[in-house]
Amino acid sequence: MSDPAAAALPVAIEPNHDEHLVAAVEEAGGRVVGLDEARVLVWIGIVDDFPELPDHIEWVALKTAGIEEYVSAGIIDDRRRWTNASGFYAENVAEHALALLLAGLRQINTAVLRHWDKQPIDTAVRSLHGSTVAIIGAGGIAASLIPRLTASGARVIAVNRSGRPVEGAALTVPSERLAEVWEQTDHVVLAAPATAETRHLINADSLAALPSHAWIVNVARGPLIDQTSLVTALREGGIAGAALDVTDPEPPAGDDPLWSMPNVIITPHVANPSSGLTRTMAPWLAKNIRHFVAGEELIAVVTAGSAY
DSSP: OOOHHHHSOEEEEESSOOHHHHHHHHHTTOEEOOGGGOSEEEEOSOGGGOOOOOTTOOEEEESOSOOHHHHHTTOOOSSSEEEOOTTTTHHHHHHHHHHHHHHHHTTHHHHHHHSSOHHHHHHHOOOSTTOEEEEESOSHHHHHHHHHHHHTTOEEEEEESSOOOOTTOSEEEEGGGGGGTGGGOSEEEEOOOOOTTTTTOBSHHHHHHSOTTOEEEEOSOGGGBOHHHHHHHHHHTSSSEEEESOOSSSSOOTTOGGGGOTTEEEOOSOSSOGGGHHHHHHHHHHHHHHHHHHTOOOSSEEOTTOOO
16 A cells, blocks of 8 residues: 555755644645655745755745845746735735824824824824825735725726736836826835836836825835935925835945835834744645646746746
């Protein structure tokens, strides 16, 4: 009689055997093995430590949604399948984006710093209800964020590469027409990947086109914003505020003016907390293992040559 364990999909989890991912592999019918005998590698380490892959690795699962460092390092090849974590953490990130936007509009950050300084806080409070929010990069995060925004009474403009209508958005605009969006929106949420095309999409021109009451929320990547131009706009009243979970560089230098600006909220890249990342990733990994074994399409496939 054949040994069922011998037939189970051999999966390496490197560089350490995270308990949540081990449980996911075993729950999906796989078995955790070393890299030398695995067909699948689940990589939860850093790019600099990525191992030389043996030929028998057929699929590599990366723990992050952003893969720009892997692309830059030339790691992703066309000899095997690759997946990232695109969409896995969307609920976490959407929740954080909404919290940042509301904190800025309702002046929570200012009240924390200035306590009962009622008159200037009172007159600066704005409502999300009745406003228009543009989400730049309308993928998985947007799919989770749009229902939250609409439940708060906001209208959403979604921006994606194709211009294909996004469910729940009042308007979808292709990224090539991004310049048309700034004057149509009250606030901006950045959820796009970091690519050559998205670098500094928030710049002096886009900031000048936004209304003076606009808040910008960035839960994507720091390089999407030209921070020098952002600081200028914040100082001169070009926009009302910025709520940043990511910055460029990260973290900002100790003397960066962003730290001391009253209309800036900075959180330390915790929209998807790294401490709970593998716990969130685990059910998605289990589902993908079942797909792999069944010969079905994997979730969040990355192709060689793509930027994300």
